[in-house]
Amino acid sequence: MATQAFQKIYTKLNQITKATCSINATGVGNEELATVSGRLAQVVKILGETVTLQIFAGTEGIGTDAEVVFFGKAPTLKVSEQLGGRFFNAYGEPIDGGPEIEGEEIEIGGPSVNPVRRKQPSELIATGIAGIDLNNTLVTGQKIPFFADPDQPYNEVMAMVALRAQSDKIILGGMGLSNDDYLLYKNTFENAGVIDRIISFVNTTEDPTVERLLVPNMALAAAEYFALEKNEKVLVLLTDMTLYCDALSIVSNRMDQIPSKDSMPGSLYSDLAKLYEKAVQFPDGGSITIIAVTTLSGGDITHAIPDNTGYITEGQLFLKRDTDISKVIVDPFRSLSRLKQLVIGKKTRADHPQVMNTAVRLYADAASAKTKLENGFDLSDYDERVLQFAHEYSEHILAIDVNVTTDAMLDTTWELFQRYFNKAEIGIKDEFMKIHWKKV
């Protein structure tokens, strides 16, 4: 960014760490932007005349005589319809060789929506994936992460969900995305011919770590513009939030803050909530839905990052490899969509909630039957039947490559119920049994 006339330039740093530097300056506001030797930085602490700046690109090679210029404003993004189809870096600068964006300049990380001005989410987002539509239905205005191990195909699944979901804009916030995954998204969106609805803010593994702290706020500021000003349905994809949190802990560590659980800053919950709570359904039809990825280490969800995330988001989705059918499924036990109650049985068929629960219960019985089998016990007739049921349920319903309507998923499940079980074993309310139970 160009230096403007009459700006005061400071040239004497009195402290440099790996991510921050300090300087004596006056008249500087909290969270104000600055450049240090041309690198973008933000004020994170002011004590008397000592101003501490967090330098997004890192402090490598910064000298004590570096030029520091303050901008007098917090980080901003220019928003307009021109954003559509474009790729940006963490600062909102184009990286696709296209022209600069012209439009209104808005501050990122702005205020929260007044809760009484929100509307209750009530519109379902169909994805064709039964593990989601049938068992963990998504709703506009929801925020939900995939909890996935690094070896699971979460980016592929998320790209698939993004394409199948009906939305006006898809905004990708990539943090520490490998170049390969960045290209995966880019190619997938291009091949699907939907590139005009996509906006991407990307920090790849080649870029400095601390820069990625800006990415989600950039993506969400753009999302708020389209959802509120244009009344559009916006889907925001954030991948990978674990790497975002790692960057937070680096900065807090450099600022000598006392770490809480798992070396994360004590404010992790509030920091994450400020992002995820941007998911909203506005009364005029616009909405922001956030689907994120939180990578786990060895499936451990008690680590501070997934743990705090789980308390903030409206459910979580787990991927799992089902060895019986050798396909990836959305794990029916551990996954949960908290907002599904708002649409299932209301926007979908009335028998949906009970069919869903019954199928999951039977699937759980199959899991215990499997344990029995592994422990060398004999299986009862019921055990045999649930095992067969579970196999078909995985194959025809849960597998991620199945793409059918919710009604078809329900019909298939009823067929499986009747193939393997009697009425009492199903235990669904009689009013639904009368309609869907064809067997005598």
Next chain:
Amino acid sequence: MTKGIVKGIIANLVQVEVSGPVSQNEICYINLGGVNLMAEVIKVIGNTAYTQVFESTRGLRPGDKVEFTEHMLEVKLGPGMLSKNYDGLQNDLNKMKGVYLTRGEYTDPLDEESVWKFTPLAKPGDKVRSGDWLGSVPESWLSHKIMVPLSLSGEYIVKSVAKEAEYKISDTIAVLVDHDGTDIPVNMIQRWPVKIPIKAYKEKPRPFKLMETGVRTMDTLNPMVEGGTGFIPGPFGAGKTVLQHAISKNAEADLIIVAACGERANEVVELFVEFPELDDPRTGRKLMERTIIICNTSNMPVASREASVYTAMTIAEYYRNMGLKVLLLADSTSRWAQALREMSNRMEELPGPDAFPMDLPAIVSSFYARAGFVYLNNGASGSITFIGTVSPAGGNLKEPVTESTKKAARCFYALSQARADSKRYPAVDPIDSYSKYLEYPEVIEYLNANVSPHWVKDVNHAKDILLRGKEAQEQINILGDDGVPLSYHDKQWKSELIDKIILQQDGFDKVDQSTPMIRQKYMLELILGLCAMDFVFESFDEVMPYYVKLINLCGQMNYQEFESPDFKKYETELNNVVEERRAK
């Protein structure tokens, strides 16, 4: 008034150099470009006051001016609070303009222009103390008492009381005289600092009355009492909020105060949307007419999150003093503790366990101590029943917030991940959970007199069956279905019968979501009757299908209106099935 200037800023901790006296917890306003940001003093060193700002500090500069107010964080109390949606600092959210919350926009919690029909209760010459009733106004359906200012101490004589007519809240409705002969005019507005308990009552006995919630696993197995305290810890996804919402919809209270403290905005929106629509099963009015929502969602400033639970408690205490049964729900107290941790961290205090402040247990227990059943000076009774949720990190109950709360609360409703995973909702673990009140002689006496003469014995018997069933289940898992005596299968399934029919409840079914005590008694006796029977089985694989049949029929009964023809139809069918295998 003391003035100051900003010297340092670390997130929402602002250091202010002051020119005069300041007190701990004093409120000040920081002027940022013409907008006043509210802040609270939390530490003073020399002439530097450390303040926590209740707003974002973006753009704040050293040298910005600060004005101190000489009072602590207060709530404004009076008629018109019912059905309101407040933020953590008691700003009326509905009065705020715009989609986004604007910094420095503070709105009046009461309506100065509204008029209330006042009826005097005291007369000239009466001796009164703080909290005594001078008159009443109808607030929606409840009788809102206008009280002697809570801030007064000692005895006063009533000089005059306004006659029955309509008044605004700031009109004088009575004049009191103190022992020096000074007149004290009283209107309908009171102010009270939120961190100080209101103690304008005569005595606080041990609680003894059952507080019905309609949730079977609580009412039957581990009852809550009027004026009692309880907490619900559980990992995410175990259903803490759903359980609290269920309690708020069905509990037998005059007034429900919900403090949504650092939780999801969409969950609060659910209350905003549903409560004005849902009927209160007891009065037939809308639920919102007995509800006050204090809403400080997780993305709202962290310091006002800490204030929100105190704001809620103070409002509860105010209504308790009118002789009302208040139920206070806080979701989640862990977020409150985390707000304390964030501030402690910024002040660079030496950390306690998990970086929480060292005095966390003391803060938690003095907060829980503000609940309780009280007798007022005029002999009437009022109560605050408090149920908080706790969100333990990683679902591990050995963490500071859960442990601190366990010492303070008398009921423990442990939500279990395993039950939630197998969709056994509400996922309250019947073995780990407890209600200390079930051991209080006065509670036992009350239950036996009001539910059934052998109620507590029945409940304990049901608990024994559950425990035995769990043990049998463990043995079966180790030894295999055919490696244990047939009776083990019978025990396991009898416990399953109680679990499925009494403990599990469909929170989304019209009928099943709330069960009155009389129906709970009927069902418990029915199920215990089944558990007392001997059934004849040839082999273990006959046990499951038979009990599944029983469970299915009892489950269908749970879905029907109590004692309706359909209910009775399933019960008859059940009796026929029982006869099939009953030992002669």
